[in-house]
Amino acid sequence: MANFLFYTFALLTLASAVLVVMNKNAVNAALGLLLSLVGVAGLFVLLDAALLAFVLLLVYAGAVVALFLFIIMLLDTTPGAQKPFSRLTIAASAIGGALLLLGVLSLDERSVLPSLTAAHAIPTLKNYAEQLFTTYLLPVQLVGFMLLVAMLGVIVLSRKCTGEDEPKTEGQP
């Protein structure tokens, strides 16, 4: 049963990731990203990390994908005519893909990966809280501070540009 669930979620994740990459329409790509996130959340549940799956769906599906869709519809990006790839690009990407495949195959062939340890701690909410408030207290504080800085940065960036900010020499295409 767990095998079946793993393969189902893996297929869902990968197929919708390919949909994100291949789709011409940006809205469809965002919805593919959403499906892919749902698949990854299912895999998290299979890995005993139900809380992380919940947070992933809440943060990504709830906030990030909604923000993406908002921006896509705000900007009205009509897909223009795409330049075809040059021969050098195709050759380079083929070599890159082959190298990646070689790396994964060598990992499969040579590596010694740990099998499931017998006494592993099931991550509960209490365990997370213990870790976050003892071992990782400083990083939690830093991340909170970084969120504040990011918020200020977004406010500054999304200010309306005034006239004197406009570059004078810029030639409009």
Added chain:
Amino acid sequence: MSIGLDQYLMLSAALFATGFFGVLLRKNTLVIYMCLELMLIASTLALVAFSKFNGTLDGNVFVFFILTIAAAEVAVGLALIVALFRRRHTIQVEELNQLKH
């Protein structure tokens, strides 16, 4: 055959590669951004799998931080894209070649 660590790592590598090729191939900045998110998600999947198969919690806690950083990163990046669109009226990376000339 039960699902081991290597299946999860394969899936994570495949997801990462998909996102990476998306970053290389696509010309729309928003879609490039989505593919970056895919790569981040692939790395979190690997971290959670390692965490489970080593019997520790550290990977899971790390994923918490990654999710936080990713949320902040998306907010800042999308604000940048909107500012860029306001100024240049395009978000296709082929047309954003101001530094070349």
